[in-house]
Amino acid sequence: MDQTLAPITAPIPVRAASTDDPAELLRFAIDAHGLGAAALATLVEIRGGAARALGAHMAVAADGRFCGYVSGGCVEAAVASEALLAMAEGRDRTVKFGDGSPFFDIVLPCGGGIAVAIHVLKDVGALQHVLDRLERRQAAGLAYSPERQTLEAVDPLPRACWHERDFLTVYRPRTRIVLSGRTIEAQAVARLAEASAYDVIVRGQDEGAKVAADIIDPFTAVVLLHHDLDAEAAILETALHSPAFYIGALGSTRTHHRRVERLTAMAFGKDDIGRIKAPIGMFGPTRDATSLALSVLADVAAARLVAYA
Known part of the structure; x- marks a missing residue:
C-alpha cells in the first residue's frame, strides 16, 4: 500500500465581508483569534499615491477569510496570502507592494507603492481595549512594534504615524x-x-x-x-x-x-x-x-x- 502522504494545501484567501470600518475589522480579528489564529495587517507606508490612509487595516483568519482594505482592492488577496504564511511560521512580516516591491506582477493603479505590516495576534487584549473605548465614544490608539512583534494599547495621537520604532494607529468613534x-x-x-x-x-x-x-x-x-x-x-x-x-x-x-x-x-x-x-x-x-x-x-x-x- 502506498503510504505517501497527500500534500497539505494552504487555505485559499476569500473575502468574508466588504467593510473598512475599523471596529468591525477588530471584532473580526478577535473572533478569528478565538477560533484558532488571526493576523492584523496595517498600512504603515505610502510611496506616492494610495487609495487608503496610513493605519488602514485588514484582518485575516487562519482559514483564509479576510476583511478590510489597505488599497483599492488590488493587493488584498496577496496580503491575505502573506498573512497566512506569517501565521504558519508564527512570525510577523512586512511586505511591500507597487513601486519598489519585489512583486513585479502586482501593480497599483495609482502608480505608487505601499508597505503593509502583518502582525500575528498573540492575544486580543489591546484590540478589545480599542473596542471598549469606541463603545464609550472615546478615541483610542495602538502601538505596533515590529522588533518586539507586539501590539499595545496607547493614548491616541492626532493621526496614524511612525513614532520612533513603533507604528501608532488611531481610532475614533463613528460620526x-x-x-x-x-x-x-x-x-x-x-x-x-x-x-x-x-x-x-x-x-x-x-x-x-x-x-x-x-x-x-x-x-x-x-x-x-x-x-x-x-x-x-x-x-x-x-x-x-x-x-x-x-x-x-x-x-x-x-x-x-x-x-x-x-x-x-x-x-x-x-x-x-x-x-x-x-x-x-x-x-x-x-x-x-x-x-x-x-x-x-x-x-x-x-x-x-x-x-x-
Whole structure:
C-alpha cells in the first residue's frame, strides 16, 4: 500500500465581508483569534499615491477569510496570502507592494507603492481595549512594534504615524448625527445618514430642546432642519455650548441674518456664531429633499476630515 502522504494545501484567501470600518475589522480579528489564529495587517507606508490612509487595516483568519482594505482592492488577496504564511511560521512580516516591491506582477493603479505590516495576534487584549473605548465614544490608539512583534494599547495621537520604532494607529468613534426637525428634509438626511453607517439620533420639533448635552461629543454633527427659528432655538444653544465638530442650520441668508441677531442678543460671540454653517450644506441652493440631504452629508463628511485629518 502506498503510504505517501497527500500534500497539505494552504487555505485559499476569500473575502468574508466588504467593510473598512475599523471596529468591525477588530471584532473580526478577535473572533478569528478565538477560533484558532488571526493576523492584523496595517498600512504603515505610502510611496506616492494610495487609495487608503496610513493605519488602514485588514484582518485575516487562519482559514483564509479576510476583511478590510489597505488599497483599492488590488493587493488584498496577496496580503491575505502573506498573512497566512506569517501565521504558519508564527512570525510577523512586512511586505511591500507597487513601486519598489519585489512583486513585479502586482501593480497599483495609482502608480505608487505601499508597505503593509502583518502582525500575528498573540492575544486580543489591546484590540478589545480599542473596542471598549469606541463603545464609550472615546478615541483610542495602538502601538505596533515590529522588533518586539507586539501590539499595545496607547493614548491616541492626532493621526496614524511612525513614532520612533513603533507604528501608532488611531481610532475614533463613528460620526454621530444629531438631527432636529420633522421636515421632509430631515427624513431624507436621516435615511442617507443611516445608509452611510452614521450614528443617527433624530429629535422632532417638540423634543428638540430635550437633547441632552452629553450626547453631543467631539465626533458629533448637529443638523438643524427647521423652518422656524423658534423651533431650533433651544437645541442650537445646546450645540453652541458643545464640542460638536459641525453645526448646520436650514434657512436662507436672510434667515441666518435674523439668527445671528438673536444669538448676538443672547451674548454669543462672533467665534461661537461663526461655528454655524448656514445656509446648511456643501452646495446650494437645493430645491428637493434628496439634493439637500446629499449636500448636508457631504458637508458633514468634509468637516470631519478637516477636524480629524
